[in-house]
Each structure stands twice: as structure tokens, then as C-alpha cells.
Amino acid sequence: MIGAASYNAVEIDLKALRVNYEAVRSRVAPGIRIMAVVKADAYGHGLEAAAGAFAGAGADCFGVGTLEEGIRLRRAGLDGEVVLLLGFDPREAAEVVEYRLSPVVFAADGLEALSRLAADRGRQVGVHLKLDAGMGRFGVAPADLTRLAAIITGLPGLRLAGMMSHFPLADVPGAETRCREQWQLLQAGGAVCLPPAGVARPLLHMANSAALLRFPWAHGDLVRPGISLYGYSPLPVELAAAGLALQPAMSLRSRVLQVKMLPAGYGISYGHRYVTPAPTRLAVLPVGYADGYPRGVSGRAQVLLGGRRVPILGTICMNACMADVSALPAVQAGDEAVFLGRQGEEFIGADELADWHGTISYELLCRIGAMNQRLYTPLS
């Protein structure tokens, strides 16, 4: 390992991923399938490793973003269904067939070519037809659903494997009625778009983690948890009662680079946005925004040192930040610093970090995971 990056590591606890999958499994009825959502490099946890952990816990269906992620899963030896949540580019049709991927579909473009390529190889590509039930994102309008379903069921190389939608309001208190109406739109579509006799009916699915936790009536035939598998609840505190016992899998650890005493009245970091009110013992840490630790949390953030929370002082730099260790005389250069995760009795989670930054846990996991070297703690 060379360079400052080697001070820092994102640790991924594969056992936590497995435990979370099992917790989710216990929340849905045995006959209902689970699509482990591993898009965005498994929310920063590493696509192959995370999918492997979920597969080990029984997952046989995975949701990825792009074709490239789908191919990576196949090259890693993952079996089971791999769903391309962002659909497919007609120019990628040959790879979709070759790697046995199942695209989400929300337009007729490229379907004929995809069917021909599959049929030429004696295959059928499973596709998941997406309805926009009120998300205002990809998906077809309810009025177009039947037409597109008929196109799919009429093409010999395609199989209508699923009919799906997505909840925009599943984590919003008071929106349950709207969610129910949106689920009913999908159900109505499923009732109309029946495949020819002898062909299995498509799986209906709509539930992300929030709907999975709150709305058992929306589990359909398959649920699509993402954030919950990584150990975080999507629910605000008012709805926390619907939560599950989950274990955050990601931590961000580093080391103290230097410890020194500064006199009172000493400005710290760019802009001197913090000036020491009294003599201060300062720990310099090699973590900054280039390591995914957002500069926007300057003035609010804390870090764990010596098993305690201490404030980060002044502006967070590109590869460094400074913490106040005046209350911790034992801390010295080389000691572990935890920016995300547990140290002793203390814990800083992605939800807390997200609060400091005015965002959600998802964004910080993606960012911190992508910008650091990842180490995996093995399953046993």
C-alpha cells in the first residue's frame, strides 16, 4: 500500500450483510422472493462481495443499475436472476442475451431486436415491465401498460417475468393511502396484462425497504430491499417502530497523523473558521473530502478517538481534518480514528453523518464506499 490513502480503509462486515438479509427474509412470507438491490456498487459496499454475501444467505435475484454491473456479477460467477433496473440500451441487446440479464422495460425500443437475438440462441430474456404509478420517473403510464405487455408477450424471445412499479412516498408519514392507491394501480395492470394460457403470470413487485417494512399488503410476489440490507432503515423516527434490527456493515477508519498543543487564539484550517478559545490539544487526521468525508459537515461533525466522541474543528480539507483531543490526553499519533462505525461503546452511523450534511444515509454510503480502499471482514 502506497500513499496517504493507505491510512484509511472502509471496512465491510460481510457477516452484517448476511444478518440483514436474514432479518429481511424473516419479515416477508416464505413464498415471496427477494431481489437484493446491489446497484451503485452495492451502495458503496462492493458489488461482487455484497452480492456474494447475499447469495450465501439464500438470495437468487439481484437488482443492478447498469449492464456493466450485470456483467460483473456474471463474471464473478453469480447465478440467479440479474435485473437491470435502468433498463437496457438497444445497442447492448447482444450482451443482455449473452449474460442472461433481465432488463426492466418501459418502452418498445429494441424489444424486437432483443427477442430475435435471444430466439437465435434458443433463449428467452425475462423482462420486467415498469409502470409509473406516481413516481414521475421511468415507467409507462397506466394507459400504455396493456399495449406494451402485449408487445412483450407476442415476441418469442421475451418472457414477461415481472410487472413492477416504485413507491415515491413509502417513507413519508401520512402517505399510506396514496401508497395503497399506487399499489392498486399496479395490481390492476397485473390483472389485465395476463400472458397466454400455459405461461406463468408475471411477478408483481413494488416494495423498496420502506414499503417492505411498513406495508405487508404491498409485498406482492417479490420485494426489493436495498438500504435495509446494508444495515440502515429508510424510515424517519416517527415511523421507526416498523423497523427491524439491522447491523450497519460499513465503517470508515483511519489513524491519527500528528498530535500537538496549540495556544489560545490559534486559527485552525482554511479560513480560520475555528479559533481556539483556550490552549487546545489537536489531532490531525488524514481524512477529507477526497476520501468521501463531506466538507459540508465542517463545524458539526464528530469523530471517535480513544472510544470517545470529539469535535472536528474548522474546515475539512481535501485529505485532512483536525479534531479536538484536549479531553483525551492519552491519544497519540498512530491511534485509530473512526469516522463511520463503532469504536468501543460509541457509534457514529451513516444516518447521523447524513443529518450533519443534510442528506440521507444512501448518499454517504455510496460516496464513502466508492472513494476508499475497501477491506472485507470475512464471514466466519
Ligand SMILES: *Cc1c(COP(=O)(O)O)cnc(C)c1O
Ligand atoms: C434502489 C431501488 C430499490 C431499493 O430501495 P431502498 O430504499 O434502498 O430499499 C428498490 N427498487 C428500485 C427500482 C430501486 O431503484
